Amino acid sequence: xxxxxxxxxxxxxxxxxxxxxxxxxxxxxxxxxxxxxxxxxxxxxxxxxxxxxxxxxxxxxxxxxxxxxxxxxxxxxxxxxx
Numbered sequence: 001x002x003x004x005x006x007x008x009x010x011x012x013x014x015x016x017x018x019x020x021x022x023x024x025x026x027x028x029x030x031x032x033x034x035x036x037x038x039x040x041x042x043x044x045x046x047x048x049x050x051x052x053x054x055x056x057x058x059x060x061x062x063x064x065x066x067x068x069x070x071x072x073x074x075x076x077x078x079x080x081x082x
Contacts, residue, residue: 039045
């Protein structure tokens with residue numbers, strides 16, 4: 001087989017491989033889109049907050065019990081280190 005023949009064969013294989021990957025990605029995007037529409041139509045996405053509803057913990061404030069647990073863990077760690 002000549003070099004030109006091998007280059008032609010490699011170009012065909014490259015284009016074929018890229019085509020298969022493109023087709024697979026396109027099919028995956030279509031399927032994910034359909035599943036998203038199906039989930040929304042069936043009402044299975046109720047755990048998502050509406051855009052105008054504020055989160056329950058605005059500003060990233062730490063709850064007192066969480067702060068106490070962190071403080072106790074840091075204190076215990078420092079005791080073991082010294």
